Amino acid sequence: MTDQLLLDELRAALPELRLLTEPDETEEYRKDETEFVPFGRPLAVAFPTSTQDVADIVRACARRQVPVVTRGGGSGLSGGANAVDGCIVIAMTGMDQVLEIDADNLVVVTQSGVITADLEKAVEAKGLLYPPDPASHELSCIGGNIAENAGGLRCVKYGVTRDYVLGLEVVLADGEVIRTGGRNVKDVMGYDLTRLLVGSEGTLGIITEATLKLRPLPAPKTTLLAFFPSVGQASEAVSRITAAGVTPVTLEMLDRHIIDAVESALHLGLDPGAGAMLMIESDAGGEVAARELDTAAEACRAAGATTLDRATDPDEADAMREARRKAHWSLQQLGQARTEDVSVPRSRLADLVEAIADISERHDMEIGVFGHAGDGNFHPCYITGHDDPRAEERTEAVRREVYTAVLALGGTITGEHGTGLTKKEFMQQQYGPRAVAAMRAIKAALDPDGILNPGKLLPD
Secondary structure (H helix, E strand, C coil): CCCCHHHHHHHHHHHEEECCCHHHHHHHCCCCCCCCCCCCCCCEEECCCCCCHHHHHCCCHHHHHCCCEEECCCCCCCCCCCCCCCCEEEHHHHCCEEEEECCCCEEEEEEECCEEHHHHHHHHHEEECCCCCCCCCCEEHHHHHHCCCCCCHHHHHCCCHHHHHHEEEECCCCCCCCECCCCCCCCCCCCHHHHHHHCCCCCCCEEEEEEEEEEEEECCCCEEEEEEECHHHHHHHHHHHHCCCCCCEEEEEEEHHHHHHHHHHCCCCCCCCCEEEEEECCCCCCCHHHHHHHHHHHHHHHCCCCEEEEECHHHHHHHHHHHHCCHHHHHHHCCEEEECCCEHHHHHHHHHHHHHHHHHHHHHEEEEEEEEHCCHHHEEEEEEEECCCCCHHHHHHHHHHHHHHHHHCCCCCCCCCCCCCCCHHHHHHHHHHHHHHHHHHHHHCCCCCCCCCCCCCCCC
């Protein structure tokens, strides 16, 4: 009865609101792209087009203690947007307007449902750059990127999403709306609520609008691919590039599993016998970019690179870049692929790769590795056959060992994908009970009834 009363109230209060309630209509909004993670069946999926719509929906849910799960493009890899039974899923894709590009202050104001790639194109047309660029940028929404504190291929030079969020408009758990931050470059008034909300995965509030920092558009990227007999040698090259004082805009690594999967799926002409590949890019422009890639190439040769390919034009560079962006998709063509997200200090990359290789051998499971070598953020991928009846069980055992290895190396079990459902039980192991208790206190203060994205981020 409560469910029907809520739906009736929403339809009466928001007659223009698109509201899906039939199971076949809501099916695609039940989960993100994470394999082997539970998800529930929502009561309804709502598509607001304004902050006021979101506030009205949340206020109605709060009165009846109905949980709310916020969703963007559904490209997440931690189960953070998975529905719970009886919830209202708020799909933000209808809030897709870039509201203002302020070139004088180097900021953009955008609704949270704007696709990341669309925002990039809008500001580039004004000669500006929004640096965060997750591999899912053609699917993911800005609000989701902020909620997960997403990374991307340019992080090694420019930083992650958090570094570009100046202000937010947020609907709280009682339906009230607050604004944090603004357009000021420097602002230290009170607690930094903006940074608290970035990465909070919809558990503290629903982001409806963001004010984001921009940069002047750099020169077109120049791209170098370096192939190595082993991942260890590629890791050594990363250390040599860093030691040489070069900060490329992109420094990505693919191991042999990923190279083979990408080449099989896309036929890009990658070296089929290589044990690892580095993609190194500079956006410094002109002679500076040429010197950066020359220095990187020298470092790669010293580490044992067998082949070096430099793009001769933007189209060739785009084709090279596609190898990295399609890594996860290419693995999925081979079987079930659970993509993880871990980070270690850059000096421990080789140790991490060695540990993963040992785990792979002991469990007889193919584990591909790719990711952001320049900042120590790797994505181990656990690959099982589509017809493997023990795929979930085997994957679970392997990922637990990988997490243990990562923590022993002084790393973190998530660098950019978020905690969601997949990693919350390991939070206390990484941070300790007192830190987790502090997080619980924050959650209780902002969402005392626990209706916002329940069961996510914090351990049970």
